Amino acid sequence: MNKALPTHNLSIYVANRPGALVRIAQAFSRRGFNIESLVVSPGATGDFSRMTITAKGDEAGLEQIIMQCSKLVDVLACREHSDEEVVARELGLVKVAVDAAQRGEVLQIADHFRAKTVDLTETSIVLEVTGGSEKLDAMVELLRKFKIVELVRTGKVIMARGEGET
Amino acid sequence: MSEHQMNGAEALILSLEKIGIEVAFGIPGGSAIPLYDAMYKVRKKMKFVLVRHEQGAAHMADGYARATGKPAAVLVTSGPGAANTVTGIMTAYMDSIPMIVVTGQSVRGMLGKDAFQEADIFNLTLPIVKHSYLLKNANDIPRVLKEAYHIATTGRPGPVLIDVPKDVGTDLCTAGLDAEMKLPGYHPEPKGYTPGTLQAIADALAKSRRPVIVAGHGAVLSHAEDELRTLAETMQIPVTSTLLGKGVFPDSHALSLEGLGMHGTAYANRALVECDLMISVGARLDDRILGVPAMFCRDAVKIHIDIDAAEFGKLVKPDIRCRGDAKTVLQDLLPLLEPGDTAEWRKALAGYKKKWPLGYAKKGGLHPPQIIDALNKLTGGKAVMTTDVGQHQMWAWQFYKCDKPWQFISSGGAGTMGFGLPSAIGAQFGRPDETVVAIVGDGGFQMTMSELATAAIHKLPVKVFLMNNHYLGMVRQWQDMFYDERYSGVDLEGNPDFVQLAKAYGILGLNLKRAADIPKVLKKALEHRGPVLVNVEVVKHEEVYPMVPPGKPLEDTVMEHPKKKKGRPAGRRATTAATKANRE
Numbered sequence: 174m175n176k177a178l179p180t181h182n183l184s185i186y187v188a189n190r191p192g193a194l195v196r197i198a199q200a201f202s203r204r205g206f207n208i209e210s211l212v213v214s215p216g217a218t219g220d221f222s223r224m225t226i227t228a229k230g231d232e233a234g235l236e237q238i239i240m241q242c243s244k245l246v247d248v249l250a251c252r253e254h255s256d257e258e259v260v261a262r263e264l265g266l267v268k269v270a271v272d273a274a275q276r277g278e279v280l281q282i283a284d285h286f287r288a289k290t291v292d293l294t295e296t297s298i299v300l301e302v303t304g305g306s307e308k309l310d311a312m313v314e315l316l317r318k319f320k321i322v323e324l325v326r327t328g329k330v331i332m333a334r335g336e337g338e339t
Numbered sequence: 340m341s342e343h344q345m346n347g348a349e350a351l352i353l354s355l356e357k358i359g360i361e362v363a364f365g366i367p368g369g370s371a372i373p374l375y376d377a378m379y380k381v382r383k384k385m386k387f388v389l390v391r392h393e394q395g396a397a398h399m400a401d402g403y404a405r406a407t408g409k410p411a412a413v414l415v416t417s418g419p420g421a422a423n424t425v426t427g428i429m430t431a432y433m434d435s436i437p438m439i440v441v442t443g444q445s446v447r448g449m450l451g452k453d454a455f456q457e458a459d460i461f462n463l464t465l466p467i468v469k470h471s472y473l474l475k476n477a478n479d480i481p482r483v484l485k486e487a488y489h490i491a492t493t494g495r496p497g498p499v500l501i502d503v504p505k506d507v508g509t510d511l512c513t514a515g516l517d518a519e520m521k522l523p524g525y526h527p528e529p530k531g532y533t534p535g536t537l538q539a540i541a542d543a544l545a546k547s548r549r550p551v552i553v554a555g556h557g558a559v560l561s562h563a564e565d566e567l568r569t570l571a572e573t574m575q576i577p578v579t580s581t582l583l584g585k586g587v588f589p590d591s592h593a594l595s596l597e598g599l600g601m602h603g604t605a606y607a608n609r610a611l612v613e614c615d616l617m618i619s620v621g622a623r624l625d626d627r628i629l630g631v632p633a634m635f636c637r638d639a640v641k642i643h644i645d646i647d648a649a650e651f652g653k654l655v656k657p658d659i660r661c662r663g664d665a666k667t668v669l670q671d672l673l674p675l676l677e678p679g680d681t682a683e684w685r686k687a688l689a690g691y692k693k694k695w696p697l698g699y700a701k702k703g704g705l706h707p708p709q710i711i712d713a714l715n716k717l718t719g720g721k722a723v724m725t726t727d728v729g730q731h732q733m734w735a736w737q738f739y740k741c742d743k744p745w746q747f748i749s750s751g752g753a754g755t756m757g758f759g760l761p762s763a764i765g766a767q768f769g770r771p772d773e774t775v776v777a778i779v780g781d782g783g784f785q786m787t788m789s790e791l792a793t794a795a796i797h798k799l800p801v802k803v804f805l806m807n808n809h810y811l812g813m814v815r816q817w818q819d820m821f822y823d824e825r826y827s828g829v830d831l832e833g834n835p836d837f838v839q840l841a842k843a844y845g846i847l848g849l850n851l852k853r854a855a856d857i858p859k860v861l862k863k864a865l866e867h868r869g870p871v872l873v874n875v876e877v878v879k880h881e882e883v884y885p886m887v888p889p890g891k892p893l894e895d896t897v898m899e900h901p902k903k904k905k906g907r908p909a910g911r912r913a914t915t916a917a918t919k920a921n922r923e
Binding site: 187192195203220237244245246247 | 461462465466469470471473490522523524525647648649651652653
């Protein structure tokens with residue numbers, strides 16, 4: 174696989190039925206696409222779900238996947254969005270092992286990224302950070318000089334700006 | 340019985356009848372007993388056919404649909420019963436055949452607990468169905484059946500599976516049979532194109548001097564034969580048909596180039612090499628007709644008409660894509676067209692037809708194409724023909740001439756051996772008054788020959804012509820041509836005496852061993868009023884030509900067995916060496 178393959182943002186609006194997620198996942202796996210992140214959540218009404226998927230791959234393969242997903246009976250819409258047309262957010266929780274001596278610098282980093290401390294013990298701290306995926310990457314990178322015990326990220330969710338449909 | 344007292348299984352059978360299913364094929368089992376009990380109690384019009392193996396049931400439903408355009412149902416039990424339908428569902432899915440598959444399932448409380456005869460058939464079949472349901476509530480049954488039929492038969496048709504836990508079948512169903520569909524994501528729009536797209540197609544056609552039409556299964560499924568013919572005749576465009584498109588344009592028509600691709604005619608392949616425009620009407624342009632995808636119609640304008648947008652650019656990048664039902668598209672396109680000038684092009688193609696006619700050896704034993712040619716003459720191409728998969732299938736495609744669609748039934752995309760006999764049985768149920776002929780090989784026939792019982796019980800007059808070369812012939816051909824004659828696993832030594840086998844099932848069995856007997860035996864078989872199995876002892880070694888060797892472009896169509904002395908392809912080792920040499 175070519176390292177330079179672009180990452181794509183896909184938003185899928187789908188009827189909330191059993192099997193819908195597997196059918197969509199199969200459209201990716203059958204064509205050798207690796208899903209980098211996948212977020213499923215209820216849509217504006219309970220009958221529908223919103224899936225946000227980020228995946229790396231070539232354009233031709235992606236076009237196939239979009240069309241294969243679009244033709245699934247349960248799928249109402251499947252769209253690709255460039256980074257520019259959407260608001261993108263991700264939430265991350267980072268647990269760092271810190272003692273009293275290190276805590277100050279960790280909090281300084283957290284402050285810089287506007288992360289919140291959501292749990293604090295003698296030996297550890299859990300930070301909550303929200304923003305673009307690159308921002309989360311940057312903060313995690315800086316925290317690597319300490320011991321990151323656990324890292325949980327939600328994966329990217331996106332919404333089209335202005336009048337655009339997600 | 341009042342609708343308010345019915346259970347889920349009864350609602351299901353009544354719903355099948357209500358949506359218009361005329362025949363169901365299947366075998367019961369523990370989890371399907373409520374369904375079969377309901378059939379016993381409430382079935383009125385729907386015919387039920389007990390088969391011998393569930394794969395046979397699926398292929399029969401498939402053959403029925405390919406002969407009538409209408410879906411049939413498959414009714415099987417859970418676990419192995421459901422799993423045995425997988426090959427049949429896959430075959431139908433690959434060739435866009437509508438089918439309703441109803442599988443029994445363990446009771447809801449046992450789902451996922453490895454109960455006896457429990458198989459997760461819903462997930463097992465996800466990649467090979469158009470859509471599927473796992474029923475959790477008996478009241479959903481009328482709606483689900485209505486949706487299933489709608490999904491299976493509209494847009495690009497396909498199989499729909501409904502998994503029915505045993506206790507959903509025995510639960511009370513209080514919903515009326517008139518249910519409303521809930522399919523917010525399903526819009527099989529027949530007109531997914533703009534007037535601009537049609538004008539672009541018309542303009543491209545007007546400019547073209549060397550156009551070719553590739554007619555596919557989509558043209559058959561949308562009943563576009565009249566519009567297709569008008570298009571070809573108005574513009575004087577030659578037409579080549581895919582395996583599944585056979586007959587949608589008359590084989591006997593002066594503009595017909597017959598089949599294309601790996602075992603298509605040399606003139607059709609040459610036309611595709613030299614054309615300046617290729618318009619595909621309902622063909623998905625798969626690897627067996629393209630040769631090398633990147634080289635297919637390299638210098639031509641490529642127009643792709645398909646109901647399924649996911650087919651655009653899968654292997655061939657079209658210059659103009661037009662999403663829509665073939666018939667609707669052509670109806671809208673025809674008024675925009677002016678008569679075309681293709682005289683020179685047709686003259687060139689007529690030359691190729693003369694230069695490279697289809698042919699076969701006539702001496703030294705019986706040859707399958709010879710039998711098919713004789714059958715063609717005896718039936719006038721008016722019989723419904725089904726095939727199995729392999730060499731005989733390609734010969735049937737080449738030498739059986741159809742002037743109408745819905746006459747030639749063959750497993751194209753999936754290439755499923757064992758398809759020939761059961762699909763002929765299904766076709767005969769769909770068209771009881773017509774002659775149905777199955778051309779099969781000794782390999783494929785033995786995969787589903789237990790369905791001879793089904794043919795015998797129902798006294799179906801299917802005529803099975805078994806091209807018996809005691810070999811898996813197509814694999815042997817490849818081993819011969821590309822693997823230095825290393826015949827591995829292809830000798831079917833130990834075949835039974837097929838005439839005795841036919842007799843054991845109580846049907847007429849005939850041997851055909853000499854060319855002189857061809858007219859007599861074929862006539863006897865065709866005139867017999869019940870099922871017939873004709874064992875044709877054909878020559879052991881015979882190869883299908885023309886052939887486009889795998890991995891080669893259509894330019895490289897081979898007309899005859901390459902002579903060893905004249906640079907015959909010499910197997911993998913030699914090919915690798917040659918490739919290396921080329922690179923250096």
